[in-house]
Amino acid sequence: MSDAGASSRTGRLQTRLHVPRWVWGVVLALVVLLWRWTEVSDLAVTPAGRTIALQALTTGLLIGGVYGLVAMGLSLIFGVLEIINFAHGAFLTLAMYLTWVLADGVGIDPYLTLLITPLLMFLVGAAVQKVVINPAMGQPLENQLLLTFALSILIENALLLAFSANPRSVRLDYANASIGPVEFPLRIGGAIIELPRIVAFVGGLAVAWALFSFLNRSRVGTAIRAAGLNRTGASLVGVNVDRIQVLTFGLGTAVAAAAGVLVLPFLTLEPTTGTQFNILSFVIVVLGGLGNIGGALVGGILIGLTQEIGGLLFPGQSKLLPVFIIFIATLFLKPEGLFGGGAE
Amino acid sequence: MRRNNLLVLDQVNAGYGGLQVLHEVSLEVEAGEVVALVGANGAGKTTTLRTIAGLLVPSAGRIELEGESVVGLGPHDLVRRGVVMVAEDRELFGALTVYENLVMGAFTRSADERGESLDQVHELFPILEERAQQKAETMSGGQQQMLAIGRALMARPRLLLMDEPSMGLAPKLVADVFATIDRIRSTGITVLLVEQNAKRTLETADRGYVIESGEIHLSGTGDELLASDDVRRAYLGL
Numbered sequence: 036m037s038d039a040g041a042s043s044r045t046g047r048l049q050t051r052l053h054v055p056r057w058v059w060g061v062v063l064a065l066v067v068l069l070w071r072w073t074e075v076s077d078l079a080v081t082p083a084g085r086t087i088a089l090q091a092l093t094t095g096l097l098i099g100g101v102y103g104l105v106a107m108g109l110s111l112i113f114g115v116l117e118i119i120n121f122a123h124g125a126f127l128t129l130a131m132y133l134t135w136v137l138a139d140g141v142g143i144d145p146y147l148t149l150l151i152t153p154l155l156m157f158l159v160g161a162a163v164q165k166v167v168i169n170p171a172m173g174q175p176l177e178n179q180l181l182l183t184f185a186l187s188i189l190i191e192n193a194l195l196l197a198f199s200a201n202p203r204s205v206r207l208d209y210a211n212a213s214i215g216p217v218e219f220p221l222r223i224g225g226a227i228i229e230l231p232r233i234v235a236f237v238g239g240l241a242v243a244w245a246l247f248s249f250l251n252r253s254r255v256g257t258a259i260r261a262a263g264l265n266r267t268g269a270s271l272v273g274v275n276v277d278r279i280q281v282l283t284f285g286l287g288t289a290v291a292a293a294a295g296v297l298v299l300p301f302l303t304l305e306p307t308t309g310t311q312f313n314i315l316s317f318v319i320v321v322l323g324g325l326g327n328i329g330g331a332l333v334g335g336i337l338i339g340l341t342q343e344i345g346g347l348l349f350p351g352q353s354k355l356l357p358v359f360i361i362f363i364a365t366l367f368l369k370p371e372g373l374f375g376g377g378a379e
Numbered sequence: 380m381r382r383n384n385l386l387v388l389d390q391v392n393a394g395y396g397g398l399q400v401l402h403e404v405s406l407e408v409e410a411g412e413v414v415a416l417v418g419a420n421g422a423g424k425t426t427t428l429r430t431i432a433g434l435l436v437p438s439a440g441r442i443e444l445e446g447e448s449v450v451g452l453g454p455h456d457l458v459r460r461g462v463v464m465v466a467e468d469r470e471l472f473g474a475l476t477v478y479e480n481l482v483m484g485a486f487t488r489s490a491d492e493r494g495e496s497l498d499q500v501h502e503l504f505p506i507l508e509e510r511a512q513q514k515a516e517t518m519s520g521g522q523q524q525m526l527a528i529g530r531a532l533m534a535r536p537r538l539l540l541m542d543e544p545s546m547g548l549a550p551k552l553v554a555d556v557f558a559t560i561d562r563i564r565s566t567g568i569t570v571l572l573v574e575q576n577a578k579r580t581l582e583t584a585d586r587g588y589v590i591e592s593g594e595i596h597l598s599g600t601g602d603e604l605l606a607s608d609d610v611r612r613a614y615l616g617l
Contacts, residue, residue: 264473270434271432272458272533273455276455277453
């Protein structure tokens with residue numbers, strides 16, 4: 036009884052890349068979806084149909100890498116702070132506007148802002164954790180959800196006020212250049228792959244790799260892992276858990292910001308652009324296991340593929356329909372549900 | 380007051396939220412001693428240790444480490460000052476290996492110190508070297524207790540706070556735990572030990588305090604307390 040109020044818990048932060056078992060389930064679902072498409076579509080057996088399928092697969096794979104990166108940030112924040120950050124997408128939008136201002140206003144190459152935007156967003160995220168989120172730590176989950184949700188509305192409307200709802204975009208002068216013998220956009224079997232999408236995928240994987248290395252090799256990363264596994268245990272070995280929470284929220288936000296920079300050259304930017312990323316990351320994080328960083332990356336790629344294959348199957352409808360079917364199936368099939376560890 | 384006090388608690392009140400558990404608890408621990416805090420379940424033993432370790436902030440009273448107030452310092456600050464706790468529920472990193480847990484224990488220490496401590500801990504608990512690559516959560520209770528003590532030693536404590544280290548262990552392992560405490564004492568580490576196993580504890584300890592309903596009820600050397608009628612009746616079932 037003297038132990039009442041002791042906050043002991045078994046954390047779920049996973050910072051190594053396992054391929055979780057559910058991956059095969061989703062891959063199977065994707066194959067079924069594609070096969071379904073060849074049944075219902077007259078197009079499917081023609082050469083044009085094969086091109087469309089190839090296009091969907093490449094587009095899905097490339098955007099999936101970015102989805103994975105965004106979701107890694109969200110999963111990291113959950114793994115250490117045990118809060119679902121519903122403002123994650125809004126932070127991504129904010130980062131995109133920041134990059135847009137730096138690129139369009141100041142004239143910096145959008146990709147060069149990778150050295151600036153994530154750093155600034157790290158500070159924003161850290162400050163938000165310290166001032167807004169931290170007082171709500173230890174409160175019921177609903178309070179934290181509402182708080183971060185309110186934060187997202189606040190950010191979206193502030194952006195609306197500052198930049199209006201006019202769609203913005205950045206131009207890359209070299210999007211159609213050729214590098215040596217390789218001409219962009221790339222054409223593979225009729226499918227067209229634009230340079231910015233390739234950069235986003237490769238860049239996304241690079242940032243993901245950097246995050247993995249940081250978490251698994253550095254001293255601060257070690258402290259983050261400890262706090263994500265057992266908060267009390269971490270404090271008893273000398274980790275300042277409060278500071279680690281501030282750092283982690285900043286880090287998760289910076290990762291989303293890097294993804295924002297990477298997608299800006301091929302998306303139009305509006306104050307609500309982050310919403311879809313937000314919803315998808317949530318789905319991905321649940322799929323990959325809350326707090327499982329590697330699961331988020333793999334889940335992101337699979338959800339990217341699902342979305343594009345879904346677009347084939349339900350043309351003109353929401354591409355997200357099959358994504359949510361997979362989401363709901365996951366909740367039913369994973370007995371540990373939302374809070375399952377995922378990979379083991 | 381005694382000289383050489385490593386730790387002094389003076390009239391400390393503490394609790395959880397609105398529930399006050401400790402009422403004006405005062406105790407002293409000298410450098411090099413093994414001091415026992417015994418009492419029934421719910422008497423406030425764990426609360427006392429958690430307050431010293433910085434996991435709870437006292438609502439009143441003084442806590443001094445070598446004459447300096449440490450009230451308001453977090454557990455991570457106290458680890459750096461040499462106060463390390465082996466928690467009752469061990470608070471291990473279950474998904475990490477034995478080796479990784481020990482390395483985490485030396486988080487506040489340099490790589491050189493870490494290597495040195497690791498050798499010492501392996502010498503004290505050879506099983507932790509044999510099971511280095513096993514996940515902490517897959518070990519038996521007794522082995523987890525050794526790991527929890529080993530992890531605490533990795534931080535090179537001056538004052539080791541031990542909360543019920545023998546709890547839930549088979550008699551043979553309980554004997555091992557008390558033998559371990561003797562060995563830890565011989566390395567010059569001061570130990571504040573909380574136990575329900577009063578007899579064993581008072582036999583091991585230099586001095587002891589008896590806590591009841593959050594108040595210090597009795598104090599004395601281990602032998603004095605063992606001989607006291609109150610203690611014999613209440614805690615030893617004699």
